[in-house]
Amino acid sequence: MARIHRTGVNRTAARTALSLGHAVVSGGLRRVMGRQRPPTRARDYPRWETEPGFGDATWVIGQKPGTLLKSSPMRLLGTEGSLNPATAHRIEYVTTDARGHTITATGAYFHSHSRWRGGSRPVVAFAPSTQGVAKHCDPSYSCTVGASVFRTRPVDIIAAYELPVTNLLLAAGCHVVITDYPRDPDLQLQLYCDHTSGAHSLIDAVRASHVLGLPQEAPVGMWGFSQGGGTVAQALEDPTYAPDMRVKAAVVGAPPARLEEVLRHVDGSLVTGVLAYATAGLMVTSPEIHEEIFSVLTPEGITKLLNYLATCAGGSVLASGWQSSATWTRNGATLGSLLEDLPAVSKEFEARHLGRAKPSAPVLLWGSTNDDVVPIGIVRDLNRRWRRLGGDVTWREDRTPHLPGRTGFNHFGPYYRRLADDVGWLLDQLRR
Template sequence: MATQAQQETQYRELTTTPVIRSGTWNTTRRTLQPLITEGTHAITRRLTGKNRRPDRAGSLIKPDVSAVPNFGGASTTPGVAPGTLINVAPLRVLGTRSELNPASSHRFEYVTRDPNGRAITATAGVCFSQTSAPGHRPGAPRPVVAFAPSTQGVAAHCDPSHTCAIGLSVFTDAPRDAIAAYELPVLNWFLANGVDVVFIDYPRDPLTGLQYYCDSITAAKSLYDALRAAHHLGISPEAPLGLWGFSQGGGAIGWAAQLTDYAPEIHPRAAVVGAPTSDLPAILRAVDGGLITGVIAYAVAGLATTRPELYDEILPTLNSHGLTEILRNISTCAGGTLLTSGYESTSSWTTAGQPLGTILNNLPAVLREFNRQKLGATAPDIPVLLWGSTNDDVIPINQVRELRDAWTNLGADITWHEHPLPRVPGKTALNHFGPYFHNLSTHSGWLWDQLHSNQS
């Protein structure tokens, strides 16, 4: 029989009985109908020449209904405190312009810190729902979700606060590419539930413009800094706050849950951590040779940008083809990487003829960085719904289970969900993304329950 201390450190299984929450079908309709209508309208206008397609520099060739404010690239801001608001402009998020799911939105620029502690600018979005939140008390602050997005691509035109106004756009000229704002249904789902949302674009190196991909610690801190800045735009510091992230975003939210003392004035009440990036070498091995091999190029570029010693270790391992593949991938969005490097083995990228995951794991400075980014050394001090998929072909389930056990053994309040989607052959990433959208209502419902039950 388990002792009381052992029982107190056990995780809970998420109840996933097929019960439809009241209003779910109506919320789904209000989420998807305007998004499909407005997204189709935007595509049609581009195809008929009424609007120009977005360019690849984070702005548009000429203003149109998808216009996105452009603050320029990241820059250093010596002496400016993290969380300082620098710029703000209105943003038209697809799916939020009708009476079905109305919301007002802004893109903003704020100050955060890079992996080496320099103050830099970064961008984010904030959306204010105009829908009544279930269970929301009149006069009380509206609930807020701080949203760390999944991988959209590391080029500037792939940033979520840019693509949320575009939806889908295809580039047929070289390099072939596709903007696909695939997490818009998630963002709009939150808004349709009456929840305000703050979401980030991951920070970039001011010199190269490259995203600090793989650095979940920096991403977590930037999310808190974005929340600090959003307090000046109308997000209430007293609002019930939940954290949400999947995949790359899951890694960021996992670290945000471990680093609540980074911003002691911000008090998240719960977090949903989906398929988090924690054991980076295992992820590199899992995706190599699959449809999304190109994300390995994101990882290599992000690591090399983080610190000079990482660059010095990584660069000599790449052959000319590998360098070309990395440069091609980092100029495209996630959709473009499928065309650039889909189903290619990174063994052809290296001078040793070995997969990059194997080589990187044997480089001392890189291995130290991998270990630094691994979750589980400290316990979150807020309730966490941690979930993964049994046959995930991007984030292996074993590392998510290991994180569950590590957090539980440290006394964290963990609710666990493992989605049993059968294996889809072909390393297509369907076992990764499918459960995310399938469980959206269930996982967000857990978060709403936490926010409401913890209201004072």
């Protein structure tokens, strides 16, 4: 195998680096990208040094997607006792992004030792919701932490808020595979809400886990909420990427089926920082998109962008909560409303739309009437599209009363409220 850093191939990332470097104080980009590890001392957080050290994402030549490159045992919170025994490995593997580039990605494989009541023991391909795009926010790392506050400027918070879901699945006897989502190898920026790239990395994480003891014949279930919901939805719409993978059922919650509408919806809310994640992920997609976005940003907007990229979701909430992105743009329009008017960005948004093909397996699709992150209209529309295409869709709309304040509780609250029921639905499907 050959791994290469293709400095002459991805001109998009190079141009992004150049422009950002001119727009902020000298070395600003280097400082941000250098903070990809938790900004804390070892004695403040000793477990960090016990975790496997994986390198940055790189380009790969000569290896098939799904090839396991490296693995290391890891500690998974909640699985060390007799009630929920499981072994865990962090993994580095080969995958492909939406543009056909072969790159490395990371994730984790959790091998359950609990009894499985049914036929063949299944594996659940788990696509996490947004935890942040910096490397120390990776789900394969945060699940060893649980929660931690980093006393930095700005303050950062790491939180593995989907750890209860993975533990519930493991306790039921399912193996679980998660992805950290792929990154652009030149700038190490996560390809945020790039549904196709995320779907590929999730599928290839399952393939790579076969080397670590995951049976080839294990039936596959899928689980995704929010960002993860978009990933799983895309994987279901394009089964040709892994025709050998037998997906039996999937749970898809609040998927950002129309990303541009999500960005308008969250602008000025407690989770405004999500705009930075999405914007950076768009900027490394093509030279045209990079130039369009950079041309509308103010120096303050670029500085905010860089700051939020260095923090996890909890830290970004503290830094960006309830702020409008109107100060980020030269004409004073909010970024969420402005991006979709840019021709190349609009075309990329269109390419990421969900609902073009029927799901390849039975799916429980749900959304929340009062969701303050992912608007219910785009989830309802996905349900209609899938049904018209002949998909086997179980639809649920959560009508939890609205909580004021645009805090995100109307997004996450229904997820946890119906968690046990949704896991039960998936388990029933996997036992058939």
